[in-house]
Amino acid sequence: MRFTKDHEWVSLEGDIATIGITAYAAEQLGDVVFVETPEVGKTVTAGDGLAVVESVKAASDVYAPVSGEVVESNDALGDAPETVNAAPEAGGWFAKLKVSDVSQVEALMDRAAYEEYLGTL
Template identity: 80%
Template sequence: MRFTKDHEWVVLEGDIATIGISAHAAEQLGDVVFVETPEVGKTVKAGDSFAVVESVKAASDVYAPIGGEVVDANPVLGDAPETVNADPENGGWFAKLKVADASEYEALMDRAAYETFLQTQ
């Protein structure tokens, strides 16, 4: 699992990247009440806004940590957005991408680097 400074996570399996928001981000947002996942077939570049998460506190864009084509969006989040709070780094994933450039994954922070980053916030 790798992380961005915007608190997204990504797991790469073969050429498919699963993306969500970190436990830290979910905690900061508070109770998630709505999630807008990207449409399957949409192509995104690393850094593009590709989803929206709304909580009782705020609405936030979710940015693609890696570029590619959306091949799946989490169907659970439409009816159960609270899944993002309950299981942010597993069942609360937002989308899966067919990765355009796997080297983008290697440029992201591992968990130890992300934990260190959080201490500077």
């Protein structure tokens, strides 16, 4: 897994990146009550809004950590948004992208660097 300073994670298999938010982000949001996932076929550039998460505390955008085309959305989150809190780095993923440049993933922080970054917050 790779991580962003905006607390998104990316898991890459071939040229397909699964994207979600970290456990830290889910904890900061509090109880997630609504998730809007992107439409399949949508093309995003790194930094674009990818999904929306609403919790009892706030609504937040989830940003695309890499560029690509949405090939799958986790529609199950519509009926079970609490999955984002229960399993943020597993079943609580938002979308899968066909990545246009896999080197974008490699440029993100690994877990050790992300943990170090969290220590500065």
